[in-house]
Amino acid sequence: MPRRHLHVTGAAQAPLRAALAALRTALDVPPQFPADVLAEAERAAAAPRLPAHDATGVEFFTIDPPTSTDLDQAMHLERRPGGGYRVHYAIADVAAFVTPGGTLDAEAHRRVTTLYFPDEKTPLHPALLSEGAASLLPDQPRPALLWQIDLDADGAITATDVRRALVRSRAKLDYEGVQRQIDAGTAPESLALLRDIGTLREQQEVARGGISLNVPEQEIVEHDHRYDLTYRAPLPADGWNAQISLLTGIAGAQLMLAYGTGILRTLPSAPDGAVARLRRSAKALHIDWPHHVPYAAVVRSLDPREPNHAAFLQECTTLLRGAGYTVFTGHAEPQLAVHAAVAAPYTHCTAPLRRLVDRYAGELCLAAVAGQDPPDWVAAALEGLPKEMAAGTSRANTVERECVDIVEAALLKDRxxxxxxxxxxxxxxxxxxxxxxxxxxxxxxxxxxxxxxxxxxxxxxxxxxxxxxxxxxxxxxxxx
CATH class of the missing domain: 2.40.50.140 (Nucleic acid-binding proteins)
Incomplete structure (x- = not known):
């Protein structure tokens, strides 16, 4: 789901760095990993639990910002001989490195999520795992949860499988480069299909009544020896890539619901008061929103490159408040099973290097496909995960809000x-x-x-x- 991204390009001013350091102290952000955690990470990196299935022959690629090294996902896309498409989606297998009940596991439960500051990040796992041995870096064999999702010609899911496998990415791509290749017609077929499948999944989203918010990123840029804040509008490739992750989260939720045990990412429908306030913001920003037009249709009509549209898209994120995690067991139907923005059951399972819950969701999906009971360590932790994730997500949201305030103040202090x-x-x-x-x-x-x-x-x-x-x-x- 969308968040306000904030990036620093060039060296940040000293007041900015000092204020961010003070924020980390105020929020009790762990400054570094304890020695015993690092020692366990070193042992795990040297001897991960490798799967028997070898899928290193599949030509995977990753799509991330150019400087990213904590790569959770790699994909390979192809057409099916009888029509439709096949998505191979490899997710970093953190459980191959983290032993349940060990010091690494305990530290991950303390941190819950990776925290992103404009000047640095505080990772969920030590860098030698999250940016090294467990990351799906190119030309390196890596243990992964390998998803195979078959789609029909309209992009609807027809079959899902997930298993442990050894994979090897061939290329680390970035959004701008992907967009250029696809637009120029020079992309290899597996990459070119990202537009076809992404567009079909966007059409599926429209049919469900779901919505993806193309919220512009705020970037700090340096020019003429001063710093300014500007917007970066997402590219179509950003959206197509996000649709593959959403597809996997939806497929995972379907597996869990059929299995009878799982953890879903849920969001209730926005209350009337929140929608009314958003309508007032639309009017203020001269966004045309006729009363008979659904909110999702208005959002899809917006261009994030237009300043008033960008401001309204940021306001739209207020309707995402109230998202949480819902656990269900024993085939009991969860009272709330749908994520209102996705307009379908959905789970977080594609970012285990950066988010605690995804490791557990992946294990539940593996158990569902295998028809086995979940591992004891998953079953034991399941009930407490929503509370843990709520606390971690709250801290991440506070970091986001406070960083925006600090950056704005630092960059405008001389004006x-x-x-x-x-x-x-x-x-x-x-x-x-x-x-x-x-x-x-x-x-x-x-x-x-x-x-x-x-x-x-x-x-x-x-x-x-x-x-x-x-x-x-x-x-x-x-x-x-």
Missing amino acids: VGEVFEATVVDVKEQQPAVGTVHLTDPAVVARIEGGDRPLPLGERLRVRLTQADPGTTKILFAPA
Whole structure:
């Protein structure tokens, strides 16, 4: 699901790094792995539990940001002789390295997720595993959970299998390069099929009533010896790649529901009040949203390269609040089984290097296909996983919010008093002189107050930056 990504290009300013370091301290983010955890990781990296099935002949490739080295997923796509498609999707087999009940396992339960800061990350597992021995780096044999998902000519799932296998990726690709190859018609067939299958899965999503939010990334860029915030709009290849992961999460949920035991990623439908507020934001940003048009249809019509569309897509993420994890056992039908944004049952199973629950979901899917009971260590931990994941996800969300505030303040701290062009995107009902403004340049959304008249909702407004101090105060604007 979408998150506000934040990246630093070039060396960050000292106040920014100091504020981020203070944030890590305040949130009790583990600074490094204990010596016994690193020692166990070294032993595991030297002697992983390797599977019997050899799939190294399949020409897998990965698609990730250029600097990423914690590679969870690799794929190979092909047409089926009788029509339709076959997706081979290899997921890093973390259980081949992590012994249940060991120090690595305990540390992963303490961390729960990888935390991403603009200047560095705090990984779920030691780097010699997550960026080394367990990562699906090119030209290296790796243990993996190998998914085989067959699709018909319309992109609907017809069969699913998952097993342990040894795999070897052939290429580490990035989104821009993938987009160029596909657009130019130079991509090999397995890569070229990403557009065909991704587009079909997007059409399946529309038919289900689901929605993927193409939320622009905020990037910190350096030019003329200063730093600014800009937006990076997702490429079509970003969406096609995401559809393969969503496909696997949906297939995994189907396996679990048929098996009678599992853990789903769930999201209730947004309450009417949240939708009403979003409609008000749409009006403020001049987004056409007729009352008879569903929310999903409006979102699909947006262009994240347009500033007002980008701002609205960010507002749309508020409807994703309330997502959680639902455990079910003994063939008891879970009360909530659907993820409202996916519009289908769905599970997290494709990012075990970065998210704790995925290791367990993968094991449950393996057991479902084999018709066996889940491993004892999975069954014992299952009931407590939703609470663990809720705490870890909450911390990750706090990191995301606070990092945005810190970065904005750090990059604007020398511009207090300057006037900017902005759009008023929200106004407090009981305090009409207080609200939120969206700046296109730099890419900032912030609070505004201090005026003596109601803010003009949806209108352009010149605003003055009144405060920006990384680590102590959030940025604040006032009418100019």
